[in-house]
Amino acid sequence: MNQAKQKADCADIPGCIRSLSNVERLFLWSFQTNIAVAARITGDIDERNLERALDAVCHMHPLTRCRIVFDEHHDAWFSRQSVPRATLRIVPRTSDSQWFDEIRREYGVPFELEIGPLIRFVLVYSPKVSELMAFSEHCICDGTALANLMRDLLNCYANPKKEVQVISPPVITDYLKKEGGFSIPKIIGKFFINHYNNQWQKNPYYITQEDFNKIHAAYWEKYRYSIVFLQLEPEESSDLVARCRENEVTIGSALTTAFLAAYHEVIGPLPKNKKTISIPFDLRRHLENDIGECFCFLTGGFNFPFAYDQKKSFWKNAADLHKIIQKRVEMLDNSGLDMEAFDPTLIDAFFNLAPYIKIVPDAYNQTENLSAFANDKKSAALKISNNAVSKLPGLTTTNLGHLDFPEIYGSLRLDRLFLVPSAGENIPLILGGAGVCGKIVFSLNYLEQKNSNNPPPTRDMIRIRNIALEYLGFPEKANESLM
Incomplete structure (x- = not known):
């Protein structure tokens, strides 16, 4: 519209x-x-x-x-x-x-x-x-x-x-930055979006609540959502801040690099098509005009190629990552959110219908609309979705940074804050973090497949968290619990 x-x-x-x-x-x-x-x-x-x-x-x-x-x-x-x-x-x-x-x-x-x-x-x-x-x-x-x-x-x-x-x-x-001027890639992109929009509008499918409920139920019958936490108390947080300042990186860059390095040790390097990092960032902090602390979706985001280089030190890898992120944020890079040219119902379908056909195929036999969509092999939504899924990143980090919140609220005291993003079967590392009242908490979010012959990934995720702690300088905090 x-x-x-x-x-x-x-x-x-x-x-x-x-x-x-x-x-x-x-x-x-x-x-x-x-x-x-x-x-x-x-x-x-x-x-x-x-x-x-x-x-x-x-x-x-x-x-x-x-x-x-x-x-x-x-x-x-x-x-x-x-x-x-x-x-x-x-x-x-x-x-x-x-x-x-x-x-x-x-x-x-x-x-x-x-x-x-x-x-x-x-x-x-x-x-x-x-x-x-x-x-x-x-x-x-x-x-x-x-x-x-x-x-x-x-x-x-x-x-x-x-x-x-x-x-x-x-x-x-x-508030999203709009690129002006002539651009061959932009013209090509607009051509393909218009082509897909026209193709979609000749034979669209509209999601219903019933469709949504069927896919939702089938998905959570197959998967269980899980988290492993990395927590630092005030003195430990201060130590990490000092180390980050010494190496000229942010806490977010250090933690992201630590988890990436730990994943490399426990699981191995990310697959070739997954050596990409996705970084969402809060637009409120970077706009020229103060728009207040409104409750809405107001996040920029971008993807970029990055792989942990074992020939370099941990802190050198963190510095390399920090420079890339800092430059992109300063540009208010929102290239990962360039969606306005698409037909909105096509967005519904390629992001929320098409990806689950292979994951929970039985759900698509439960409504006429889902069945018709799944059997329409020429649908524009399927083509876009297949391409988008193949380009999903290997790591995404949502870091709220230090939140300057009061500790005392009348008779209550805020102890710490846990940010719990979602998890997905196609992104190996999903991190979320926030710091309040001198305490830093990062979550490593993942899925366990129920009724699978393979062992659950929890043990590996705990090892990744523990090795990340070692990289950050806290080997004594390694433990076998999720928290």
């Missing part, structure tokens, strides 16, 4: 917030890209006060209480009309790792896009220590937005009388 028309068109959508950009559309039907944040909190959380704070923060950020409306042209819109309150599920806390079992449970429950909301909350409660989690559709937020939401929720809890102001969510396409 022409984004310039969205204000006028929005008037026809009850409760309209705005339309989805094609970047957001990419994640709309994608259960594999859901994202979660968990805050470990000390102090006794009052359920009634937490529910009141949740209502306040959902008023502040419109996309926390929205649903999707599809118009007659199959354009998608965020709407606040007739959306239920965000759910808060409360379960008794029995261990430090129980919260992860609850995240895994959330992955098994699909979002009802046309009912909403597109975010759920869980409190794993005990009187002394609890974990408060937000589990969300990626189309309404990124990792930074979800972490900030957790901070806002705790602020509302601690300050019940403070009036909250609504922060409208901007659209990412207003």
Whole structure:
């Protein structure tokens, strides 16, 4: 849809917030890209006060209480009309790792896009220590937005009388860098996109909630989501900061390089077609104009070739990686998100229908729409998807960096924050990290295939985490637990 028309068109959508950009559309039907944040909190959380704070923060950020409306042209819109309150599920806390079992449970429950909301909350409660989690559709937020939401929720809890102001969510396409001028590759790319759009529009397929639910159920019946964590306490975090400064790299570059080097030792070098790294970054921090800490998807992203060079030292590899990332971020490189020329329903299909035909083929026998799509061998979506899957990176790192959050919220204290990105069967290394209150936590996210004759990858993932700790200078922290 022409984004310039969205204000006028929005008037026809009850409760309209705005339309989805094609970047957001990419994640709309994608259960594999859901994202979660968990805050470990000390102090006794009052359920009634937490529910009141949740209502306040959902008023502040419109996309926390929205649903999707599809118009007659199959354009998608965020709407606040007739959306239920965000759910808060409360379960008794029995261990430090129980919260992860609850995240895994959330992955098994699909979002009802046309009912909403597109975010759920869980409190794993005990009187002394609890974990408060937000589990969300990626189309309404990124990792930074979800972490900030957790901070806002705790602020509302601690300050019940403070009036909250609504922060409208901007659209990412207003802030993505647009390349101008003549470019042969750009012309060729536009030609092929138009060709695929025209081919698709002659015989399109539109995803339904039923289709989505069938694929979702089949996928999570086959796979189990798992995580291994690397955690550094304040003194250890300070030591790492000092080492990184000495070697002129960021913590994110050092940790990414450490996991890449460890993977090389445990599994071997990444396959030839996987020697690529993907880096998403927070656009809010790099825009010239301050747009506030809005809750929405506002992330740039880029891919680049990189392989760990065993002939160089660990810190030299980290420095090489850091220079590439720094240059790309300074350019506000968003080449990995150039989607606006595609028909949005084609995006739905090539990103969220086509990739799963080979992974869970039985799901495509369960609705007429899925069966017809899977048997249409000439579909433009299949051609684009096959090419896109072959170019997926070998490693992706979502690092929120140091978040300057308060530690105290009334009677509560924020202990640490866990960023939990998704995992995928086609990307060997998926990392997520954040630092708050002097503590750094990175997660290594992966899938276990159920009912497989092969041993689960958990043992290798723990070894990768332990060897990464050695590279970073903390060999004494190696252990056999997931946490």
